[in-house]
Amino acid sequence: MGRPPCCDKLGVKKGPWTPEEDIMLVSYVQQHGPGNWRQVPTNTGLRRCSKSCRLRWTNYLRPGIRRGDFTDEEEKMIIQLQALLGNKWAAIASYLPERTDNDIKNYWNTHLKKKLRKLQMGSDEHDLIHERKDRFMCSTTSSSSSHCISKGQWEKRLQTDIHLAKQALNDALSVDHKPLIISPQIMKSPTQTSVYPSSTDNIAKLLKGFMKNSTSNNKKTCSNSSTRESSDECKNSSGVDLSEAFESLFGFDRCFGSPNNSEFSQSNTSNESKEELQFTMFENWLLDETAGDDVVNQGKEDLSNFAFDETTDFFDD
DNA sequence: AACGCATACAACCGCATGGAA
DNA sequence: ATTCCATGCGGTTGTATGCGT
Structure with a gap:
C-alpha cells in the first residue's frame, strides 16, 4: 500500500519563505508550541506543507540557532x-x-x-x-x-x-x-540565555533584507538569507511596519538577555508588567529547554x- | 557590462522510525 | 499484529550570489 503524500500537492506553496510567512509560523508556535505540525497549515492559513513548516522552524526560525561563519x-x-x-x-x-x-x-x-x-x-x-x-x-x-x-x-x-x-x-x-x-563559549556562559538568542534575530535579519528588497523591487520576495544586509526601510508593500508587528510579537526577546541579540529589542521600552504578560507558555518551553545543561555536562x-x-x-x- | 561558471545554502523529497489506535 | 500518523533524518536539488573572463 502506497504511502499517501504528506500534504496535498495542490495549492501548496513551495520555495523560499517570505517574512510574512515566517511571522505567521513563529506566532503560531509562540502560542501553541512546536509540534502537531499537521495542524499548522490549517490553523495558520499558511499554504505550506506541514513538513515544510516544521523544517522552516527547526532549521531557521527556532530560537538558539546561530548562523554564519563556523568557528x-x-x-x-x-x-x-x-x-x-x-x-x-x-x-x-x-x-x-x-x-x-x-x-x-x-x-x-x-x-x-x-x-x-x-x-x-x-x-x-x-x-x-x-x-x-x-x-x-x-x-x-x-x-x-x-x-x-x-x-x-x-x-x-x-x-x-x-x-x-x-x-x-x-x-x-x-x-x-x-x-x-x-563549546567552551557555552561552557563559559553564566546562563544559557546569552548564547540562546530568540528567533527574533533570525527573522529580524531576514525582515531587514526583505524590506530592502521590497523597496527596491516590490515584486520580488526574498526569504531567508543571513547575508542580507540591513535596511532602514521596514515597511512591506502593503505599508505595514513589519518590524513593529514583529516586535509586538516578540517583545519577550529581551527576557533572554543579550541586548545585542536583537535589533528589534533595542527599541523596547522597559515595562515589567508587559514583560510578565509576554512571558508566555512558549517562553517557558524555551526556558525548560535550556535547563539542566549543567547536569548533562557531567560525565x-x-x-x-x-x-x-x-x-x-x-x-x- | 555581459556572460558563464562556481559556490553556498535554503528547501524539498523520500525513506525510516516510533508510538498510538 | 497491523495500520496509520507524526516526526526525524540524510541525500539531493534549486536558486541566489559571487567571481573570473
Whole structure:
C-alpha cells in the first residue's frame, strides 16, 4: 500500500519563505508550541506543507540557532565527530546545539569536504602525502595518542572512540535529551540565555533584507538569507511596519538577555508588567529547554576530551 | 557590462522510525 | 499484529550570489 503524500500537492506553496510567512509560523508556535505540525497549515492559513513548516522552524526560525561563519573550534569538532559518527548530522548537531543538522551538513559538503580533499591531495610529494595521511589518522583518532600509529592500531582506536562516542551519546540522551554542551563559549556562559538568542534575530535579519528588497523591487520576495544586509526601510508593500508587528510579537526577546541579540529589542521600552504578560507558555518551553545543561555536562568528558589540541594544526599548510 | 561558471545554502523529497489506535 | 500518523533524518536539488573572463 502506497504511502499517501504528506500534504496535498495542490495549492501548496513551495520555495523560499517570505517574512510574512515566517511571522505567521513563529506566532503560531509562540502560542501553541512546536509540534502537531499537521495542524499548522490549517490553523495558520499558511499554504505550506506541514513538513515544510516544521523544517522552516527547526532549521531557521527556532530560537538558539546561530548562523554564519563556523568557528575553528566548531570546524574541528565537526571533523572529529564526522570521523567518528559518519554522516549522522543530527547526532553531530546534538553536540553543537547552536547549529542545525542541515547547517552542519551544508558546511561539511561545501567547505570541510573540500578542505580535507585539498589536504590529502595538496602535496605532490608522495612521502608528504603519506605523512599527512598519518597526521590525519593521528588527529582524527583518540585523544590519548601523541604519536602516530599503524593502520591496525588506528582502526582499533577508532573503534574505541566510536564506543566512547556512543557512550557519551547515551549519556546525553539519558538526561532528557539535553544536548551535550562542549563549546567552551557555552561552557563559559553564566546562563544559557546569552548564547540562546530568540528567533527574533533570525527573522529580524531576514525582515531587514526583505524590506530592502521590497523597496527596491516590490515584486520580488526574498526569504531567508543571513547575508542580507540591513535596511532602514521596514515597511512591506502593503505599508505595514513589519518590524513593529514583529516586535509586538516578540517583545519577550529581551527576557533572554543579550541586548545585542536583537535589533528589534533595542527599541523596547522597559515595562515589567508587559514583560510578565509576554512571558508566555512558549517562553517557558524555551526556558525548560535550556535547563539542566549543567547536569548533562557531567560525565560528558569522554567526548569533550577529544584531542582538539592534536588537530589544532589540522589545516595548517 | 555581459556572460558563464562556481559556490553556498535554503528547501524539498523520500525513506525510516516510533508510538498510538 | 497491523495500520496509520507524526516526526526525524540524510541525500539531493534549486536558486541566489559571487567571481573570473
